[in-house]
Amino acid sequence: MRIHHLVLLSALMMLGAACPGEEPAPTTDADAGPGDAVAEVDVSPPEDKRVTVFLNGIGNGLMTSDPAGIDCGSTCSADFAVGTEVTLRPLPGVGHRFGGFSGDTCSGFDVCRFTISDNLEVGITWEPMSLTGVGGADLGDAGTDDSITALAASSFGTVYGTFSSSTVGLARLADAGAGAPETLWQKNFGTAADDCPDLILTSLPDATALVAGRGGAGFDLDPGGAAPVDGEGTFVAQYSDGETALWSHVANAGCPTAIAAAGDVVAWTGEVTGAGASIDGDLGTNDTAVSMVLAAYDLNTQAPKWSRAIGTAEFDVARGRAIAVDSSGGIAAAARVVHTGAVDFGGGPLPDGSAVTVARYDASGNHVWSLNYGGINHDVATLDVLDNGDLLMTGVETQGAQQVAFVTRMNGQGEPLWLENLDYADQQAPTDVLSLADGNLLVAGWRYTPSAPFAEATLTQLSGAGVMMWRQEIGSATGEERAFGIAEGAGGVWLSGWFEGDQPWDVGGPAPLNASGGTDGFVIVVTEALP
Secondary structure, three states: OHHHHHHHHHHHHHOOOOOOOOOOOOOOOOOOOOOOOOOOOOOOOOOEEEEEEEEEEOOOEEEEEEOOOOEEOOEOEEEEEOOOEEEEEEEEOOOEEEEEEEOOOOOEOOOEEEEOOOOEEEEEEEEEOEEEEEEEEEOOOOOOOOEEEEEEEOOOOOEEEEEEOOOEEEEEEEEOOOOOEEEEEEEEEEOEOOOOOOOEEEEOOOOOEEEEEEEOOOOEOOOOOOOOOEOEEEEEEEEOOOOOEEEEEEEEOOEEEEEEEEOOEEEEEEEEEOOOOEOOOEOOOOOOOEEEEEEEEEOOOOEEEEEEEEOOOOOOEEEEEEEEEOOOOOEEEEEEEEEOOOOEOOOOEOOOEEEEEEEEEOOOOOEEEEEEEOOOOEEEEEEEEOOOOOEEEEEEEEEOOEEEEEEEEEOOOOOEEEEEEOOOOOEEEEEEEEEOOOOOEEEEEEEEOOOOOOOEEEEEEEOOOOOEEEEEEEOOOOEEEEEEEEEEEOOEEEEEEEEEEOOOEOOEOOOOEOOOOOOEEEEEEEEEEOO
């Protein structure tokens, strides 16, 4: 019917007839008769309209537009065709804060996106800001390489850290006054397995800590206890604020790389190579594949709920990178996968190719959905479930010699809501994310520029809508610092990682930090300072 309608419409136009309900088409020079008036037809392109960005404040930053045109900095106005959708993106200078949009078009820290219909103006504000250190702790041992590999804080502000040195273990940290952290107690478990050197950590609202890793020979999960607790193998263990080992479970399932807990569920993901991996049963792994492992435990029964391996066919590669647990006990997990056409997260084999895969499972381990993101140049660092069920993922994209850190937010069905690049330097890596009570986000990590002598720790704040509010580089001019953990504790934001250098590092508080040989672990407390 539609074809016949178009043919009829074409015939009517050829005969000079008007469609029903329409005015006759105007005549042109070609069909005008003697003495007929000729109507002029406007065939000019749509008129462009101008967008102008006005700068307020005394800070600095860069405002760009998508599509390109505004690069303010230098070019603070541009013309766009009527009907074009334009998005403005703020990029605060390091050491400066974006103070928000202003005007009738955009305001506050929501995404500034609009469709061109007329000339318009948008105000933006830049403000200088700094992070004030209120104290720190050097947790290194002389002559060894050390790092505080993770931080976790309960809703009561109880802060734990895992450390890697000549041994690995768990430390309970506290505010020693004036915001300076100190170690209340620590458990040195022993030597981790060579292929899994770091512990992973999370905490619960009851102020307990949950730790996972892979212990080597002689690994003791309760040093100083009544009797040793064998931790050789893949383990998960829970500890009270008072240093008591509550329970542990040991299996043969490779190396855990991320852990999360909510309600009565704790879960970890990681990777295993080789046949015979098992948790509460054989996982079906084989000698030619690198398989992602997912394991969920019931905190009430202190036993496995379910587990599975993904990417178990010949030559599959699926590396578990990140995990989150929602309030119902459901799990979201992310992996870096080299698909061979056989990798199946539960919804059927995914296409060939390399990508980041995110999958959701319900509390019983049933597959809900799994989706691919990015491609061969993408990798994932962290994954979190927000209170409303949205997912927050960080990772990196390799662009030639550059490695760009990104943060993206997805809804509960995995549909992307926004993506923001952090744009620090040639090499960047996000390592941990803290969701604040006001809905804003803090991203810890590090950055490195080949022309600079050292890498520096970074801390970036985004609004819940993905608008970059500020970014800071944290470190000394004479040493290297990398941040790996972030938590909200007494006195401010607690940041952990490792540093090295031959000069004291002034982090605020009563005394600087001093490297004692090689890399030393640190915990510092910082607060935001505005002029």
